[in-house]
Amino acid sequence: MLDYDAIILSGASGAVGSFLVRELTEHWPQKLICILREPSSMDRLRKAVGDDMAARVIPVYADLTKDEDAAAAQAVVGVHHRCLAIHCAGDVSWTKSQRLVGPINIDGTRRFAQLSVEASRNRPAIIFLSTAFCSDDAEPRNAYEATKLQAERMLLDDFSARAYLATIRCSLVVGSQSDGWIARFNGLYPMMSLIAMAEVPCLIAERTYTVDTVPIDIVWREIELAARQLSDADPVLRLIVASGNNAIRLAKFAEITSARVNDTRAAEGLGALPQISIISERQFRFLMKASKSWDMEQQFSKVEQISDIMAGYIAHGGSGRDIEPRLLGNAMPMPESYMPSVVDYWIGRNRSRVLVDRVPEWLGEEQPA
Structure with missing residues (x-):
């Protein structure tokens, strides 16, 4: 496992991000820096996870669609030994145009990756949450799928030489298995x-x-396994977290x-x-x-x-x-x-x-x- 001393998380007030904050604050001792769009995002996160867990979070407010916000965030985040960066932020609408979702799903992903690289003295690990409904063999059916696929390719082309990179394609995320x-x-x-x-x-x-659905705790498990497996031996991972034929x-x-x-x-x-x-x-x-x-x-x-x-x-x-699951952990x-x-x-x-x-x-x- 790579020796991380800081975790940078985007989209922490969203469905997946809030669950990750719960798990990271409970099981990972590293500094947890959350890139949030505005203070109201922190209010939503606090309401979701409670005051005790939210107290572990170091909020950094930035709109990743803007260059000036990303630059200001970089100054606040600082530089660490090695960062684990998990990018959950994005516009998940299936009906909006590419003009509306592209700035956050593509450009925002690029700025987050750049911030993560600059925040690490040593090669960081970047985990990008994409959608299982992307296809390398078929045309995207909406702008959401198209922009997630473009972001995946951009990360591979522009950042795989500077960061360990895992893409996790998730189907429709629902609540945890237990409760x-x-x-x-x-x-x-x-x-x-x-x-x-x-x-x-x-x-x-x-x-x-x-x-096609996936419980949110399975998404977390795959993120955690990817964070532990990324290394010089496995510098690039692509996972598909979905039910597939089931x-x-x-x-x-x-x-x-x-x-x-x-x-x-x-x-x-x-x-x-x-x-x-x-x-x-x-x-x-x-x-x-x-x-x-x-x-x-x-x-x-x-x-x-x-x-x-x-x-x-x-x-x-x-x-x-057709979606064929590809997981690091056990079967779905x-x-x-x-x-x-x-x-x-x-x-x-x-x-x-x-x-x-x-x-x-x-x-x-x-x-x-």
């Missing part, structure tokens, strides 16, 4: 919310569609989500919410025609609107793209083994929404005042 903990509900969670609250009667998709089917995910919500509601004496159906485009078109005579045209129009939005999640989340757990804990944690954080005595609007029943 479902996660700091922010991004990625899969908007779809979880839609299914949990039965906001529409159905979702337009194929029942065989899969959603990715959970959308229909199974909906079943687990609905069951956990209704167990919680039953424990409080509330009735069950219906499980939304997964139907094909052909089935939906038939229902749209029939809905006119059923006086449900408005409800099914909402299904179409929401399904158009969710289609981006489904497409980006794994269906139609099956999603069915950890998804109940993931859903339960979301329920615990959203009890005021889950435990409402209501019926979905689309059932056509009168709603409570």
Whole structure:
């Protein structure tokens, strides 16, 4: 293992970054420097991990899309024997243009890598979190995938001679296996919310569609293993942290989500919410025609609107793209083994929404005042 005396972390207030702060402060004694965009980011981090862990953090405020901020951050970070630099910051939107996500995902990555090199007297280790939905053999499907792939190649071309380099491609990150903990509900969670609250009667998709997920503690384990393995013998690593062929089917995910919500509601004496159906485009078109005579045209129009939005999640989340996991640690757990804990944690954080005595609007029943 390389002899690190300082850890530089970006994106510490995000979902993965917050989990890393918890693990690093508990298990790694090195100085922990967090590059944060603004003081409010530190407030979010403190709320996520607690005051004791946040007290270990040395915050350095910088917007990595700006040269002047990166230069000022360099002066504050200083120079150390050898740095371990973990780059989690980025814009993870699947719908924004390259013009909007490029400055942080490409240019911000370059500035972070440069800062890390200049902060180390000896060759540092840089770990870059990318996306498992990048492909070296297929065109990117959105600007997020395109900019992450460009950043990977830029790091390899411009920094592999000056730093040990690990790229970790992650699929949709969800809460930890043990208790479902996660700091922010991004990625899969908007779809979880839609299914949990039965906001529409159905979702337009194929029942065989899969959603590729990875627990956040597995991401941390691979980061830690990469940090320990990087060396002159292994100066460049590329890992893929994903479920691959074991990715959970959308229909199974909906079943687990609905069951956990209704167990919680039953424990409080509330009735069950219906499980939304997964139907094909052909089935939906038939229902749209029939809905006119059923006086449900408005409800099914909402299904179409929401399904158009969710289609981006489904497409980006794994269906139609083969992903072969490549890990340093043990095999990936099956999603069915950890998804109940993931859903339960979301329920615990959203009890005021889950435990409402209501019926979905689309059932056509009168709603409570």
